[in-house]
Amino acid sequence: MDQTIKQAGRPDSRAFPAARRKRFSSEGRWGLIMVSPYLIHFFVFVAGPLAASLYFSFSDYDMLNPPKWAGLDNFARMADDPLFWRSLWNTLYFAVLFVPLQTLLALVLAVVLNQKLKGLKWFRMAHFIPVISSWTVILYVADAIFNPRFGMANALLTRLGLDPQRWLQDEALAIPLLVIIAVWKGIGYIMVIYLAGLQSVPGDLYEAGEIDGAGALRKFKSITLPMISPTTFLVVIMSTISTFQAFEQIYVLTGRGDMGSAGGPNNAAMVLMLDLYREGFTYMRMGYASAIAWVLFMILFALTMLQLWGQKKWVHYD
Amino acid sequence: MAITWKKTMLAASLTLTLAATGCGSNNANNGASSEGASGSASAPASSSDTGASASASAASGEKVDILLGYYSDEKSDSKMKELIGQFTAAHPNINVKTQSAPYGQFYQKLDTQIAAGTAPDVWLSDGVYVMKYAERGAAKDLTDWIAKDLKADDYYGLEYNKDANGRYWGVPQGIQVGVLFYNKDMFDKAGVAYPTDDWTWEDLKTNAAKLTIDAKGMTEGESGFDKNNVNQFGLTFFSITEGWFSVLKSYGGGVLDETGKKSAIDSAQNKQAFEWIVDGMNRGIVTDPVDLKSFQSNTAVFPSGSAAMRIGLYARVLAANEAGLNYDVTVLPKGPDGKRVAPVIANSWVVNAKSSDAKAQAAWEWIKYWATQDDVQKQWAELGEAVPVKKSVANSDVFLKAGAQPANRQAFLDSLGFAQTLDVNAVWEEWVGKFNDNAQKAFLGDTSIDDALKSANTDVQKVLDDFYLNK
Numbered sequence: 001m002d003q004t005i006k007q008a009g010r011p012d013s014r015a016f017p018a019a020r021r022k023r024f025s026s027e028g029r030w031g032l033i034m035v036s037p038y039l040i041h042f043f044v045f046v047a048g049p050l051a052a053s054l055y056f057s058f059s060d061y062d063m064l065n066p067p068k069w070a071g072l073d074n075f076a077r078m079a080d081d082p083l084f085w086r087s088l089w090n091t092l093y094f095a096v097l098f099v100p101l102q103t104l105l106a107l108v109l110a111v112v113l114n115q116k117l118k119g120l121k122w123f124r125m126a127h128f129i130p131v132i133s134s135w136t137v138i139l140y141v142a143d144a145i146f147n148p149r150f151g152m153a154n155a156l157l158t159r160l161g162l163d164p165q166r167w168l169q170d171e172a173l174a175i176p177l178l179v180i181i182a183v184w185k186g187i188g189y190i191m192v193i194y195l196a197g198l199q200s201v202p203g204d205l206y207e208a209g210e211i212d213g214a215g216a217l218r219k220f221k222s223i224t225l226p227m228i229s230p231t232t233f234l235v236v237i238m239s240t241i242s243t244f245q246a247f248e249q250i251y252v253l254t255g256r257g258d259m260g261s262a263g264g265p266n267n268a269a270m271v272l273m274l275d276l277y278r279e280g281f282t283y284m285r286m287g288y289a290s291a292i293a294w295v296l297f298m299i300l301f302a303l304t305m306l307q308l309w310g311q312k313k314w315v316h317y318d
Numbered sequence: 319m320a321i322t323w324k325k326t327m328l329a330a331s332l333t334l335t336l337a338a339t340g341c342g343s344n345n346a347n348n349g350a351s352s353e354g355a356s357g358s359a360s361a362p363a364s365s366s367d368t369g370a371s372a373s374a375s376a377a378s379g380e381k382v383d384i385l386l387g388y389y390s391d392e393k394s395d396s397k398m399k400e401l402i403g404q405f406t407a408a409h410p411n412i413n414v415k416t417q418s419a420p421y422g423q424f425y426q427k428l429d430t431q432i433a434a435g436t437a438p439d440v441w442l443s444d445g446v447y448v449m450k451y452a453e454r455g456a457a458k459d460l461t462d463w464i465a466k467d468l469k470a471d472d473y474y475g476l477e478y479n480k481d482a483n484g485r486y487w488g489v490p491q492g493i494q495v496g497v498l499f500y501n502k503d504m505f506d507k508a509g510v511a512y513p514t515d516d517w518t519w520e521d522l523k524t525n526a527a528k529l530t531i532d533a534k535g536m537t538e539g540e541s542g543f544d545k546n547n548v549n550q551f552g553l554t555f556f557s558i559t560e561g562w563f564s565v566l567k568s569y570g571g572g573v574l575d576e577t578g579k580k581s582a583i584d585s586a587q588n589k590q591a592f593e594w595i596v597d598g599m600n601r602g603i604v605t606d607p608v609d610l611k612s613f614q615s616n617t618a619v620f621p622s623g624s625a626a627m628r629i630g631l632y633a634r635v636l637a638a639n640e641a642g643l644n645y646d647v648t649v650l651p652k653g654p655d656g657k658r659v660a661p662v663i664a665n666s667w668v669v670n671a672k673s674s675d676a677k678a679q680a681a682w683e684w685i686k687y688w689a690t691q692d693d694v695q696k697q698w699a700e701l702g703e704a705v706p707v708k709k710s711v712a713n714s715d716v717f718l719k720a721g722a723q724p725a726n727r728q729a730f731l732d733s734l735g736f737a738q739t740l741d742v743n744a745v746w747e748e749w750v751g752k753f754n755d756n757a758q759k760a761f762l763g764d765t766s767i768d769d770a771l772k773s774a775n776t777d778v779q780k781v782l783d784d785f786y787l788n789k
Contacts, residue, residue, distance in 0.1 A: 060788075063433045064454045149547075149612035164546070169608040256615065260557070260751055265607070266759060281426065283748045284454070 056290035063286050074291035084292065086267055087275040088299075090175060094271060095243040097179040103235055106187045110194035111220070124195075128188040135185075135252040142181050142253065168254060171268035178269055182249055186242075190235050197231030198224065229315045237307055244300050247273035272296050380411060382680040384673075387417040387438030389424035397701055401694055405687050412680045432456050432670075439673040440681035442491055445663035446742050448479050452487035453744035458669040458678060461486045467686050473707050478664040478739050482577055488666030489685050492704025494631040495733045496564060496661040497647045498522075499638065499724070504529055504550065504626040508537075513627070517651040519565060522627070523598055526552025529626035530603045538601060545602030552603040554625035555595070556616040558750050562757065563661050563740055564629065566591045568653030573753060573778065574741040579786045583753070583775040590654070592760060592767045599761050607758045631663070632705050632730050639723055647724045649733050662737035665704065705730050745785045752777040 032039075057074055061067035078084050113124055130138065145152050146167040154164040168174055201224060209219045254269050255262025259282055263270035272292065280289030390398055395418050402414050417438055419427060425447070431437040432451075443451060451457040464486050470476055479488040500513055508528050517525075527538045531550040536543040555561045566572055571587035574580065598604035605625065610616050613624070620628040621641040628634070629650065638645055652658045667685045669678050688694055695711040698704070706712040718727045740746070753774050760770035 062454055063429050064451070064456045147612050148608050166608050169611050256611070258616075260747075260754065261607075265762075266755060266764070281429070283745070284429070284450075 053290045053293060056287050057294050058291075059287045061287035061290075062284045063280075064284070067287060070287065074288045075295075077288060078291060078295065083267060083270065083275060084272075087270045087272045090267075090269060091244060091246075091271045093175055094179060094246065095240060097176060098182055098243050099236060099239045101179065102183045102186055102190055102239055103232065105183060106190035106235070107194055107232070109187060110191045110198055111224075113191065114195060114198045124191075127191055130185040131188040133185070135248050138181065138185055138249075139252050139256070146177065166265075168269075169265050171265050174254070174264040174269040178250065178253060181253065182246070185249075186239075190239070193235060194228065194231060197228040201227040226316045230317060233307070233311050233315045237304060240303055240307070241300060244296060245273055246271055247277060250274050251277075380676070381413060382411060382676050383413045383415065384440065384677050384680045384684070385415045385417060385438040386681075386684065387424070387428060387441035389421045389442060389444075390418050391420065394701055394703060397697065401688075401697060402684075404694070405684060408687070409680075409683055412683060414684070435672060437670050437672070439670050439677045440684055441668055441670070443488060443666055443668045445478065445490075445494070445665050446740060446746050448488045448666050448668060449481065449742050450744050450746065451668060452481065452485075456671055457487045458671045458673070459485050459487065460489065460669060460682075463682050464489065467682075468689060472709055473689065474705065474709060474712065474734055475662065475664040475707060478662065479666055488664075488668045489689055490664035490666050490707045491688065492665050492698065493707060493734070494633055494663045494665065494704060495730055495737050496560060496629050496631050496650060497729045497733055498627060498650050499620060499630040499634065499645055499647050500627045501620070501623070501625075502644045502646060508626075512646070513648050513651075515649050519568065519594055519651045519653065522553065522651045523594065523603060526598070526603045526627060527601065528552075530601075532602070538603070545600075548602045548609075549624070551605050551609070551619065551625040553598065553627045553629075554605045554610075554619040555598075555629060556605070556607075556610055557754060558740055559661050559663065560617075560629045560631065560634075562591070562595060564650050564659050565595060565653075567659035567738060568651070568657045569594070570653060570655065570657060572741065573749070574743070574782075578741065578743040579782050581749075581775050581778040581782060583778060584771045588771055589767055592757075592771065596760055596763070596767060600763065606761050608762065629661075631661075633703055635724060636702055643723075645724060646726050647729050648726060649729050658736050660733035660737040662734065662739055664707075664739075705734075743782075745781050749778045749781045752781055 056067055058069065058071060059067035060070040060073065109127060113120060113127075117123065143151065148154060148164065148166050148169060151167070153167065157164050165173060168177055205223050205227070206219055209223055214222065250264075250269055250271050251259070251262045251274060254264040259278060262278075263274055273296075276289045276292045276296070279292065280286045386402065388398055398418070399416065402416060406412060406414050417427075418424070421444075425444075428437060428441060437456070443457075448457065461484070464470075464476065468476065468489070473490070475490040475493050476486065478490065480486050498513055498517075502512065505512055510525050510528050513522070513525070529537075529550065530548055530552040531537055532544045533547045533549050534542065534544070538545070563573075566588055569587045569591035571582075571585050571591055573583055575582045595604065599606040605619060610619070613619050613622070617634065617637065619625045620630065620634070621637040621643065623641070623643070630638075630647075635647075650658060650660050667688065669681045669685070673681065689707060692708065692711055695706045695708045696716045699706045699711060699716050706717055711717060712731060717731075740750075756770045756774035756777060759765040760767050765773075
């Protein structure tokens with residue numbers, strides 16, 4: 001494809017006789033026409049905005065007036081913006097808790113639900129319901145448990161003679177609690193991906209293992225885990241990216257629709273996407289927000305590269 | 319090598335696309351989820367051409383098309399369209415297109431439209447946002463037109479949109495002023511006399527203590543009273559407008575100096591006011607920030623019957639009436655030296671600075687029509703969302719409504735005599751956020767009042783400098 005276009009576009013190519021050149025160029029033209037819907041979409045809705053946001057990240061832009069070139073000002077500002085560092089730290093903290101916990105629990109759940117159980121479909125469905133629920137619905141369920149005044153968790157603690165907690169309004173508990181809620185909501189989706197992975201493991205491998213006298217645990221460790229390692233790899237990358245993009249859940253759960261109080265007590269749950277959104281759309285510093293977005297991209301990119309590099313050690317393709 | 323590079327590109331495009339799409343969908347969902355969370359019913363965003371039929375009949379003179387933007391819910395949307403219909407019938411040469419959306423989405427769209435140069439020629443701005451647009455050059459200076467066409471004495475709140483240089487940036491569409499709401503049933507039950515206009519904040523607290531009841535039905539002073547398990551608060555209180563602003567001001571303190579560019583937070587008066595607030599929250603009499611998070615929204619505490627008193631804007635009458643409360647209102651309490659301050663917000667019509675002269679002139683016709691026509695003012699007042707801007711209408715039975723709750727509607731008008739805007743400037747939302755972050759720490763006892771005020775002073779000054787020193 002590449003070659004075709006290059007050669008078709010060369011004005012005086014002597015490498016091909018005229019007739020052939022013509023055929024190539026008309027083919028190339030048709031090819032271009034065929035892919036043009038995608039290309040137009042790409043340039044207008046992906047490449048264009050990306051280039052614009054890259055330009056904004058180097059400019060002073062309040063959305064109401066044209067952007068003014070500001071060099072590295074936005075990045076310098078980021079370096080001594082305590083809220084940015086706090087958000088970055090919180091995001092990493094969230095990821096470190098969330099990604100392993102969700103991956104591990106989803107795998108356990110998938111293995112359990114991969115057995116021949118009675119009412120299997122119902123169990124699978126029950127775990128998938130939170131996935132398709134909106135975060136607002138999740139808020140109400142979480143609130144029934146963790147509401148500091150009316151919630152079940154505090155009622156239980158009081159019953160046990162313990163002190164009631166502020167839960168999401170507690171600086172130390174905010175992120176761990178958000179992680180637990182996010183795992184509860186997301187686990188069904190990861191479970192389905194794992195189920196597909198588990199079912200693609202050929203049965204004869206297990207049979208061979210059994211003949212060799214392997215027990216259930218041994219089979220899991222030596223057959224299942226290596227065979228689904230590509231799935232695990234996919235899941236880890238997807239979860240990591242989705243953590244760095246966590247916006248709606250923090251906004252809804254800590255702010256309840258109020259941007260001013262989103263981010264939890266003393267910004268204990270302020271994450272990068274929320275910080276970015278507030279800088280751009282509430283405080284009208286779109287240039288700075290774009291700069292944060294690009295730094296966010298660079299971090300994600302580095303993490304993904306790291307995982308790609310690390311996969312050689314533990315992911316098995318055959 | 320080539321393979322690694324391809325993989326790198328693949329990884330890059332994967333993360334970018336995911337990042338980009340993720341971001342997009344988050345933004346799109348954000349409005350919807352915030353509404354769901356706050357539980358407000360709102361009309362879908364709509365855009366329609368109400369003026370077309372009215373103006374089609376008269377074809378004389380140069381025709382001007384204007385775009386008029388406002389935020390609304392279902393009820394106010396249909397009323398607004400009705401009023402615009404009446405306007406275009408009276409002004410056949412002006413064709414009005416409207417753009418309306420629920421509050422949150424309206425501003426999201428407006429900001430991007432201003433950036434793209436396609437913003438409405440005239441729009442309804444929340445009072446606290448007028449300066450945000452004015453100081454960034456998006457609003458038109460209306461000083462001359464106001465001087466020429468509006469008699470200042472006839473209206474409430476024209477000066478609320480005046481900046482430090484004496485320029486006017488908007489004309490009030492409706493006024494929100496804060497008063498003290500009190501639940502009469504709760505006062506009767508506790509045998510406490512209703513609040514009077516002699517009350518100081520200390521009086522309020524003394525009485526609020528008697529109205530604070532815990533889960534076992536105990537009040538402060540009775541043995542076994544659990545201040546951490548209060549069912550009925552004496553006073554509900556949150557954020558700036560319906561919270562700390564009027565307390566700070568009536569104690570002689572405040573947030574910004576008169577230039578609006580300097581923070582004046584670290585003062586003895588503010589400390590005294592904070593001591594009043596923190597003590598009230600600590601004793602369980604006043605809702606603290608954690609208490610508030612137990613409710614569906616900050617504003618739900620009073621209508622749901624969980625507080626005996628609140629500081630409330632006029633618009634809160636709607637929810638209180640809907641909840642069927644037996645309540646009334648009075649002016650806010652005085653500070654220790656007798657100073658009294660009510661918070662006020664004038665939601666205002668703003669004209670687009672980039673509109674052509676003809677369009678701006680037509681937009682001004684609409685604003686003039688809104689302010690001067692008694693009939694328009696009356697119809698809007700009927701909706702019950704705001705205090706009418708025109709004094710003659712506000713002081714008539716259209717607004718004072720003898721026999722309707724709350725009985726003492728006069729208190730809203732009286733409060734305008736000592737009302738102050740919320741130190742509004744271009745970065746209002748941002749410094750309020752910084753102030754609240756610090757205040758919350760003091761309110762919850764996580765830090766001392768002195769430290770909270772000092773740190774709030776530094777943070778707010780930083781926000782102000784960031785905007786004003788760079789301009």
